Amino acid sequence: GQNIDQPTEMTATEGAIVQINCTYQTSGFNGLFWYQQHAGEAPTFLSYNVLDGLEEKGRFSSFLSRSKGYSYLLLKELQMKDSASYLCAVRGMYSSASKIIFGSGTRLSIRP
Amino acid sequence: GAVVSQHPSWVICKSGTSVKIECRSLDFQATTMFWYRQFPKQSLMLMATSNEGSKATYEQGVEKDKFLINHASLTLSTLTVTSAHPEDSSFYICSARGGTEPLQAFFGQGTRLTVV
Numbered sequence: 102g103q104n105i106d107q108p109t110e111m112t113a114t115e116g117a118i119v120q121i122n123c124t125y126q127t128s129g130f131n132g133l134f135w136y137q138q139h140a141g142e143a144p145t146f147l148s149y150n151v152l153d154g155l156e157e158k159g160r161f162s163s164f165l166s167r168s169k170g171y172s173y174l175l176l177k178e179l180q181m182k183d184s185a186s187y188l189c190a191v192r193g194m195y196s197s198a199s200k201i202i203f204g205s206g207t208r209l210s211i212r213p
Numbered sequence: 214g215a216v217v218s219q220h221p222s223w224v225i226c227k228s229g230t231s232v233k234i235e236c237r238s239l240d241f242q243a244t245t246m247f248w249y250r251q252f253p254k255q256s257l258m259l260m261a262t263s264n265e266g267s268k269a270t271y272e273q274g275v276e277k278d279k280f281l282i283n284h285a286s287l288t289l290s291t292l293t294v295t296s297a298h299p300e301d302s303s304f305y306i307c308s309a310r311g312g313t314e315p316l317q318a319f320f321g322q323g324t325r326l327t328v329v
Contacts, residue, residue, distance in 0.1 A: 145320075146320075188257070202259060203259075205255070205256045
């Protein structure tokens with residue numbers, strides 16, 4: 102089975118930095134995704150990690166430790182538009198139909 | 214990134230009727246498509262996985278006779294909610310995988326279904 106845990110809600114201040122953690126337990130692992138989702142909209146892709154380490158992309162960075170079953174998404178220089186849900190998702194063992202399973206999502210609120 | 218188009222964006226239907234939702238990959242061939250459902254303030258729950266030309270694989274607890282999935286071509290998958298009831302009201306989202314980035318799944322815009 103697969104289990105993905107992330108905090109339900111977080112609050113941060115505009116201009117600051119926030120780290121959203123995700124832990125997972127899966128039967129097989131072939132990559133971890135972070136998506137952003139604004140209310141009423143479809144998720145948009147932020148990052149993909151398959152090897153250990155940090156991937157940086159502008160204001161957003163994502164880290165993965167496969168041995169610990171742990172990832173985090175780091176958002177810098179927070180803007181009001183970053184208020185959204187952030188979804189951690191894990192892909193199982195590689196096959197033509199391997200599934201991407203989502204965590205419950207973290208609702209991030211940015212205050213001025 | 215690749216483009217996935219989902220139609221309609223929203224639909225209101227009467228209880229007992231059927232609704233068809235289309236998911237198209239516009240600029241790549243989608244070998245696999247996924248259908249998710251999302252209730253308010255909850256995450257995406259995978260309903261089924263479909264590969265072109267074969268039967269869909271449904272997740273536990275999802276009724277295959279109620280949620281009919283057809284993946285007849287490499288660019289089109291459809292989800293038909295049969296005999297819809299108010300409890301089927303939800304946000305349905307498809308995602309497609311294939312093309313030059315086979316490990317990633319690209320999402321459609323989602324369909325908000327309201328059954329009255």
